[in-house]
Amino acid sequence: LFHDGTWRHVRWQLMLTKAIPGFEAELPTSVQTLSFLGAIDGGHRSESWGFELKGTSNFTKVITEGVMKEHKEQGMRYWISTEADPNFPVFAKWVFLYEDKRSQEWREIVVDRDASIERKVRREITRLNNAITQKDLPDILPACKRQIGREYRQCPYSDRCLTIKTWEEAQKHVPAGSTGSRPRRKPTPGTLTPVGRRRKRSP
Numbered sequence: 585l586f587h588d589g590t591w592r593h594v595r596w597q598l599m600l601t602k603a604i605p606g607f608e609a610e611l612p613t614s615v616q617t618l619s620f621l622g623a624i625d626g627g628h629r630s631e632s633w634g635f636e637l638k639g640t641s642n643f644t645k646v647i648t649e650g651v652m653k654e655h656k657e658q659g660m661r662y663w664i665s666t667e668a669d670p671n672f673p674v675f676a677k678w679v680f681l682y683e684d685k686r687s688q689e690w691r692e693i694v695v696d697r698d699a700s701i702e703r704k705v706r707r708e709i710t711r712l713n714n715a716i717t718q719k720d721l722p723d724i725l726p727a728c729k730r731q732i733g734r735e736y737r738q739c740p741y742s743d744r745c746l747t748i749k750t751w752e753e754a755q756k757h758v759p760a761g762s763t764g765s766r767p768r769r770k771p772t773p774g775t776l777t778p779v780g781r782r783r784k785r786s787p
Contacts, residue, residue, distance in 0.1 A: 592639050592683060597626055606630055615668045619713055624662050632676040633694075634662060643684035643691075651680050651693050659695060660705045719751040 597609035611624040611634075626635035636659060640646055651659075659678045666672035683690040715722050724745060727733035736742055741757065748754050 588685065589639060593625060593637055596637050596681065596683075600626060600635070604628065607635075611672075613662065613665045613669045613672065615665050618665060618668060618709055619716055620661070620665045620709075622662060622665060624666070627675065629673050632673055634659070634666065634675045634678045636662075636678065636680050638680060638682045639685050640682050641685050643682065643687070643689060646682045646691060646693075651695055655680060656695065656698065656701050657705055660698070660701050661709075663697065664702070664705060664709065721748070721751060721754060 600607045601609055606628050607626060608629070609626045611627050612622070613624060614621050624634055625637045627633060628635075636655065638652075638655060646652070659680070663675060663678065667674055678695045680693045680695060681690060682693070712722065714720075725733075725735060728736045728739065728742070728745065730736075731742075731746075739745065741748075744757060748757070
């Protein structure tokens with residue numbers, strides 16, 4: 585994993601930092617009111633754009649269809665977070681750079697704001713924050729119940745989520761001082777995950 589994902593990010597972030605004056609790598613964003621914590625791969629404050637790097641084994645799909653749906657949603661979460669974070673300007677655009685894991689061929693795609701994705705993400709943020717306020721555990725994803733799929737494998741709570749039945753139990757697995765959205769291990773970037781229960785996708 586280090587040689588693939590981590591090295592790809594280090595390599596590109598170093599190149600972009602040297603090639604583009606003003607580019608910053610690993611921009612942390614934390615908004616308490618949204619229960620959001622994340623780190624953006626990079627961005628340029630004065631030129632008003634954010635940056636995310638993705639390695640893919642399905643480069644042909646990226647060429648033909650553009651930015652993947654889950655990555656658009658991730659970018660929108662960061663977009664909303666940075667707007668609410670006083671340490672950031674309002675980014676006008678988001679830049680996704682996809683690199684083929686096999687050939688190292690790459691493609692840069694600029695994404696404008698999408699109102700339909702923004703509505704979906706804002707509903708998700710509201711629902712998850714309501715879960716925190718009401719101390720109501722979100723539903724477990726169907727695939728997680730079957731213990732299959734990428735989200736289950738990458739979830740920082742996969743080793744305990746299925747056994748947690750109450751809010752009080754869940755709190756035992758949340759670091760002290762947390763709002764409930766920060767896991768002990770690194771989550772999927774740009775996600776909101778209150779109290780150890782993966783979010784249920786909006787219909």
